[in-house]
Amino acid sequence: MRFFFGTDHLDVRNWVADYGGMGELKQFLDGMFDHKLLVAEDEPEMDLYKQLEEAGIAKLTVLPKLGCEGLSSMLYKYMNGVFIPDMWGPGEAERLWCYRVEVRETQSNMAWREGHREWGEDLFDVDG
Helix, strand or coil: EEECCCCCCCCHHHHCCCHCCCCHHHHHHHHHHHCCEECCCCCCCHHHHHEEEEECCCCCCCEEECCCHHHHHHHHHHHHHHHHHHCCCCHHHHHHHEEEEEEEECCCCCEEEEEHHHHCCCCCCHHH
């Protein structure tokens, strides 16, 4: 995964973002993806996957959409709708934007989600 940030105004240190403040993002990503089995919420065999989790064989992360496209869109919305405002504060949320999130499955399979605050996107729409 790769995250790209942009701004029209650098901060007082002439930085776009304080990348030292990404520890919370790493914790979030580890909790979602590290040693996890990703399962789509509409998986027809969900009961079987839940049995595997209950038996201690797998740790599930259930998401609305899987694949590089779905994950990049979800992470883009999380960064701009939750992480930046909650972890870096409303001032930073006004000043900077995560304009691109890339998710790569293999060397030849990747997708990205790109956007800009001026587009007025609904960051809490799970279908978009």
